[in-house]
Amino acid sequence: MRIAPIKVPLSSRSLQNVVPGAYPQVEQDLAAFPEPVLDALDRYGARVAVLDDGESLFDSPALRTLSEQEYNAEKSQANRIVRTALPEIQASSVEELTDSLTRELRKAGLDFHLGLSRETPNLEQIAARQNIPEEHFQDWVQSFHQLNKELPEGLLLLPHTYHQGKPIPHNLLRNSKEVTAEFVERSLGINRAEDRLVLLHKKFTPENAVEIGNYRLAIHETGHALDHLLDTMTGLPGLGAAHRATVDALYQKDLKKAETAGVEAVFTSDRASEDVREYFAEAVEAYLTFPGSPEGEIFRTDNSHQGLKNRNGELYDYIGMVLHQDYSKAVIPPPPPRPVHDPGIPDPDSQVYWF
Numbered sequence: 382m383r384i385a386p387i388k389v390p391l392s393s394r395s396l397q398n399v400v401p402g403a404y405p406q407v408e409q410d411l412a413a414f415p416e417p418v419l420d421a422l423d424r425y426g427a428r429v430a431v432l433d434d435g436e437s438l439f440d441s442p443a444l445r446t447l448s449e450q451e452y453n454a455e456k457s458q459a460n461r462i463v464r465t466a467l468p469e470i471q472a473s474s475v476e477e478l479t480d481s482l483t484r485e486l487r488k489a490g491l492d493f494h495l496g497l498s499r500e501t502p503n504l505e506q507i508a509a510r511q512n513i514p515e516e517h518f519q520d521w522v523q524s525f526h527q528l529n530k531e532l533p534e535g536l537l538l539l540p541h542t543y544h545q546g547k548p549i550p551h552n553l554l555r556n557s558k559e560v561t562a563e564f565v566e567r568s569l570g571i572n573r574a575e576d577r578l579v580l581l582h583k584k585f586t587p588e589n590a591v592e593i594g595n596y597r598l599a600i601h602e603t604g605h606a607l608d609h610l611l612d613t614m615t616g617l618p619g620l621g622a623a624h625r626a627t628v629d630a631l632y633q634k635d636l637k638k639a640e641t642a643g644v645e646a647v648f649t650s651d652r653a654s655e656d657v658r659e660y661f662a663e664a665v666e667a668y669l670t671f672p673g674s675p676e677g678e679i680f681r682t683d684n685s686h687q688g689l690k691n692r693n694g695e696l697y698d699y700i701g702m703v704l705h706q707d708y709s710k711a712v713i714p715p716p717p718p719r720p721v722h723d724p725g726i727p728d729p730d731s732q733v734y735w736f
């Protein structure tokens with residue numbers, strides 16, 4: 382099996398943005414997507430990280446840092462959220478208060494941490510404890526003042542740290558070291574919707590990925606990313622809740638069919654039958670995959686353009702519609718909310734620092 386002829390030039394800016402770094406095979410795979418789709422993914426901030434043995438997300442150019450403009454927008458938004466939320470919160474302890482505030486920030490996709498201080502905060506000490514690189518101390522102090530100008534005494538909103546000269550939330554930088562190539566390899570590929578990240582191990586991205594039955598992981602995982610983006614995208618008919626409803630209904634219909642006809646006859650692959658998310662991602666991969674040499678074919682024969690057309694006509698039409706939309710008028714949604722643990726469960730991602 383081989384993927385569709387390249388539709389998007391490899392020099393396309395959106396393609397290069399979605400796949401930062403030099404990964405020609407992944408670029409070639411994703412060039413099968415129409416440009417407006419890649420452009421929408423790019424504007425949403427979706428990125429593909431390719432990790433080789435010994436690497437972690439920390440080493441990848443796909444690790445998201447903030448531009449000055451993005452950081453300023455985040456700081457104003459955090460200010461606004463804390464100012465509006467504070468008077469509304471009924472908390473019986475300082476822990477409850479900071480927990481509620483952190484949740485409000487995470488809901489808006491913001492990763493700022495809160496701090497508490499019994500005395501007038503000593504900025505040098507705080508920056509040192511937060512491991513702020515010395516060369517960024519002045520920028521950090523400026524951000525600190527921007528974030529804390531209207532907060533009650535004792536409550537601190539802590540600025541982000543820095544990675545390769547650019548601001549990045551502490552938790553994302555720390556997590557990035559835990560996302561290792563070995564971890565990615567175990568799952569073959571991962572779509573982290575909450576991080577807008579597709580993670581691939583480099584060894585599963587060669588032209589003939591024979592060891593995984595020519596499974597086109599990059600397309601499959603990007604199909605998941607597109608599914609999640611469409612869930613919250615608006616501005617064009619059929620997106621957002623309507624997208625979710627359509628795919629859910631088609632999946633339920635095919636499941637029902639499979640009860641009598643059998644999974645093999647209805648779905649293009651076992652994976653497509655697993656759940657509604659796999660159903661969509663497999664369909665995107667199938668739509669963009671055309672039969673070629675049978676060499677190395679293990680289990681993917683039917684997950685192809687023709688296989689999808691034959692078995693799931695309605696899904697085929699829907700994927701065709703989704704892939705060929707002009708997204709230039711679509712509203713690109715804000716970053717997804719960040720997950721938070723239940724209260725009482727220690728969570729470094731929402732840790733509150735005492736100074």
Ligand SMILES: [Zn+2]
Pocket residue numbers: 601605658659662
């Ligand atoms: Zn999947």
